[in-house]
Amino acid sequence: MPGSSETQFRAELSAAEGCTRALLISIDYSLRTGTEHSIHSHTHLSAIKDLTMKYGYTEAGIYVLSDDGNHTDPTRDNIIDALRNLVKDAKPGDRFFFYYCGHGGQIHNKDGRETDRKDELILPSDYIDTHQDGEDSYSVERYQNHILDDELNDILVKSLPVGSQLALLDCCNAGTMMDLEYYGPFSEGPIIGRRITEGDFRSESSDPMTDASPKAHVVSWSSSVDGQQSWQHPKTGGVMSEAFIESLADNKSPTYDELYHKLSEKLARASQEITNDKGKPIQQKPLIGLRNPSDITKVLRL
Numbered sequence: 001m002p003g004s005s006e007t008q009f010r011a012e013l014s015a016a017e018g019c020t021r022a023l024l025i026s027i028d029y030s031l032r033t034g035t036e037h038s039i040h041s042h043t044h045l046s047a048i049k050d051l052t053m054k055y056g057y058t059e060a061g062i063y064v065l066s067d068d069g070n071h072t073d074p075t076r077d078n079i080i081d082a083l084r085n086l087v088k089d090a091k092p093g094d095r096f097f098f099y100y101c102g103h104g105g106q107i108h109n110k111d112g113r114e115t116d117r118k119d120e121l122i123l124p125s126d127y128i129d130t131h132q133d134g135e136d137s138y139s140v141e142r143y144q145n146h147i148l149d150d151e152l153n154d155i156l157v158k159s160l161p162v163g164s165q166l167a168l169l170d171c172c173n174a175g176t177m178m179d180l181e182y183y184g185p186f187s188e189g190p191i192i193g194r195r196i197t198e199g200d201f202r203s204e205s206s207d208p209m210t211d212a213s214p215k216a217h218v219v220s221w222s223s224s225v226d227g228q229q230s231w232q233h234p235k236t237g238g239v240m241s242e243a244f245i246e247s248l249a250d251n252k253s254p255t256y257d258e259l260y261h262k263l264s265e266k267l268a269r270a271s272q273e274i275t276n277d278k279g280k281p282i283q284q285k286p287l288i289g290l291r292n293p294s295d296i297t298k299v300l301r302l
Contacts, residue, residue: 018093022052022062023086027074027102027125031067041101042068044241048099051245054252055302057097067125074102076124076145083155087165096165097302098156101238103127104169104177105146108138120149120177122169153179160216166302167289170223170240178220180289184296185260196257198293217298219256220289221263239270240286248302256296260288 026041049062065074065082072078086096103123110119118138128144131137156165157178169177176183185200223240243266247259254262263286271284290296 018091018095020055020057020061020095020097021086022049022057022097022099023065023082024048024052024062024099025065025074025079025082025102026099027067027123029067029103029125032125039103040238042066044101044238044245047245048241051248052097052302055097056095073126074124075126076147079122079124079147080151080155083152087156087160090160092162094161095301096156096160098165098167099170100168101170101241105143106138107140107142108136110140121146122152122177123147149177149179152177157216157218160218162214162216165216165218166300167218167220168223168240168244169220170238176287176289177222178218178289180218180220181291182293183287183289184293185288196260196288196296198296201288201290201293201296215291217295218289218291219295219298220287221259222287222289224284224287239267239284243267243270243286248300253299253301255299256288256290259300260286 024045026045028039028041030039045064045066045068049064052062053059063082063085064071065078067073083098086098090096100122105121105123106118107121108119109117121143123143123146126145129142130144131139131142135142156167157180167178182201182203184202185196186202221244223238240263243263246266247254247262250262251258267284267286288296
């Protein structure tokens with residue numbers, strides 16, 4: 001017989017209104033010509049799917065794109081179609097979950113709305129990298145068939161009615177991928193041992209939105225800050241995916257602050273077990289994206 005906390009958790013899920021839909025994308029790239037090695041993106045796909053079902057998502061409401069040979073190929077066109085279908089006919093109270101595990105990147109931002117002057121992007125299975133030695137690594141012409149952060153925001157965030165959506169992006173340069181209004185925690189001092197506050201967040205855009213009208217509740221859990229690589233364990237795959245799964249196994253309904261600390265602790269532990277190509281411990285800091293910094297006190301509803 002489940003304990004009282006488990007019973008309450010299940011009751012809250014049963015009482016939740018609206019539909020639930022999830023889009024899970026894992027891209028390994030190992031079948032691409034010229035790819036040197038797998039990035040182990042498929043390792044946690046099954047566990048992530050199981051996790052969503054524990055939070056009330058059904059088999060019929062979960063769509064998977066993967067280049068594992070068993071699912072629809074995650075090309076640019078297929079991903080864009082799937083993103084649109086994820087939030088199609090969204091209504092107040094609906095819950096959406098978007099998981100992406102694959103490569104990410106950055107290119108120069110052209111409209112001046114990014115504080116770091118770079119756009120983030122994800123790389124579908126059919127992306128093309130035209131970069132040559134000596135060329136600008138951030139050239140806007142570098143990639144073909146990529147998907148920009150602006151596109152993700154346009155499809156998944158801008159027209160979403162009041163409800164809830166959570167995005168976990170386990171890729172390089174994942175930090176501000178969803179182009180939400182605020183990201184954090186950014187702090188000169190250590191976060192460990194203290195609660196995260198609104199002051200730890202800053203506007204991602206150089207022209208932040210000032211509209212105070214009610215918006216859909218969107219939260220992004222990113223595996224690394226912009227410009228930082230997200231790492232994979234040689235045997236167990238992406239460290240952020242693993243940390244996310246383990247953290248929610250320990251506590252199914254943490255506050256955002258509690259979950260961030262759990263993720264940070266697990267990534268810090270992983271950093272002592274994995275070294276980069278120079279033999280030094282990896283550096284990977286998770287990041288939270290919110291529409292309002294005060295949301296940091298909310299309890300997670302996946």
